Amino acid sequence: MRQLAAFDSLMVYGESGRTPMHVSPFFIYDQSTAPNGLVRFKDILKTFQDRLPLAPVLRQRLMRVPLDLDEPYWVDAVDFDLEHHIRHLALPKPGDRRQLSILIARIHAYPMDLNRPPWDAFVIEGLDNVDGVPPGSFAMLLRIHHAAIDGHSGHAILQVIHDLEAISTRQIPADDWVARPEPSRRDLLRRAYVNLLTKPRKLLKVANDVFPAVKRVRELKRQHPDEHRSVPQTRFGGRLSPHRVVLLVTLDMGGLRSAKYAVPGATVNDAVVTIVAGAMRRYLLAKDHLPEQSMTTVMPINIRTEADRNAPGNVVSITTLDMHSDIIDPLQRLRAIHESAIYSKAYHNAVGARIMSDVAESIPAGIMSAGARAAASAGVMKIPANTIVTNVPGPQVPLYLAGAKVIEFHAVGILLDGLGLFHAVNSYCGNISFTVLADRKMLPDPAFYEECLRASYAELVQAVAVATAKASPPVTAAKTTVAAAKRRPRRKS
DSSP states (O other), rough: EEOOOHHHOOOOHHHSSSSSSEEEEEEEEEGGSSGGGOOOOOHHHHHHHHHHOOOOGGHHHHHHHHGGOOOOEEEEEEEGGGGTTEEEEEEOOTTTHOOOHHHHHHHHOOOOOOTOOSSSEEEEOOOOOOTOTTTTTEEEEEEEEETBHHHHHHHHHHHHHOOOSSOOOOOOOOOOOOOOOOOOOHHHHHHHHHHHHHHHHHHHHHHHHHHHHHHHHHHHHHHHHGGGOOOOTTTSSSOOSSOOEEEEEEEEEEHHHHHHHSTTTHHHHHOOOOOHHHHHHHHHHHHTTSSSSSOOEEEEEEEEEEEETOOOOOEEEEEEEEOOTTOSSHHHHHHHHHHHHHHHHHHHHHHHHOOOOOOOOHHHHHHHHHHHHHHHOOOOOOOSSSSEEEEOOOOSSSSTTEEEEEEEEEEEEBBBTOEEEEEEEETTTTTTEEEEEEEEOOSOHHHHHHHHHHHHHHHHHHHHHHHHHHHHHOOHHHHHHHHHHSSSSSOOO
């Protein structure tokens, strides 16, 4: 039995029919690499069954404390049945990428049964007309509750069910799992009583850290007055509906890497935000809804240390970043975003990486639960951003499931009231995927938003190419001849 951290508990308390709190990695596989060029559904079941000892959370369910007096617990699911969690279905005709995106959106929008281990997988066949996909390919959508994973621990689970070669040589431990008895209500209440007694002491410790942090933040804001802006209203704010749309966009990683050389010090993450800002700018401008001031994004930050490198759940902090969507030129926007990223990092350091989680840990669970429910019922939360952008580096070597090679890797995020647009960015084998999740009422024309995203990417790549060409000194014919002569090998006498 393992108790959830306070940040993980917020994912449980925030669950509702309109705001399911699971994330969904999505893969497309080429089964021609498998033995005999075929992967059967029972092969996938066996792979999951064999790997269960490596991912204990897959056989655990959430158990809430009576009246939410304390954080929930992970307990063994005594009636766990793997086949209740893995489903097999076919993509409706015409079997193209648009139909695939619609199917993913519908499955992702459906809440999970939190009385069972909060994960499931959907194996999808019939991808006959999905562009860029070889014949006979299949897909898998894996939904996992956000209370169980963050970006880092999620990748750890994905590496458990995948191999680095078509024919696995991994040594899997014997499965001697036996479900441990669930705790009684009396035991949970006793533990809650003890934990409640420690909350005031935790709060006092956090206060000693918060006050110096507030002083550091004030000084930082005084030095950078231009970085502190209010968040404009857009069509992606407000109360969510239960309906979703999903976009699966894969781009060449090289275009983003080249941006780092056009703006000294810029990172791939800066280029990602530049592209997202350009896409949102194009889309909202076409709708006559573009705010005059810059939009802002929320970005999770991995704060794992070596001590909790393999810890389950969420070990993250959150920061906001000015997207400079009011700047038309993509290179100027990239420079501005890079400068804001430097400030954001300094701000995050001034606050302290673990301040937010420490504050959450010091608040009684019942108060957090009631606050989350009240915010959900009100329908609108004051969110200091216009979108969410996550950028999680993925493996740069091929992955295999039961011998089938992963040819596309995406990740579908979560939406909150006030944040109806999510960009999950993942890299894999030289490509980078932008997986867009949005409320269907806020983004009724996802195909047009995809056009905006691709146009923003092309615009940045073109601007980088022009800037790089201007920065490179021209090579004269004489210099070329001399350089070639220096490279020419000498003849032996």
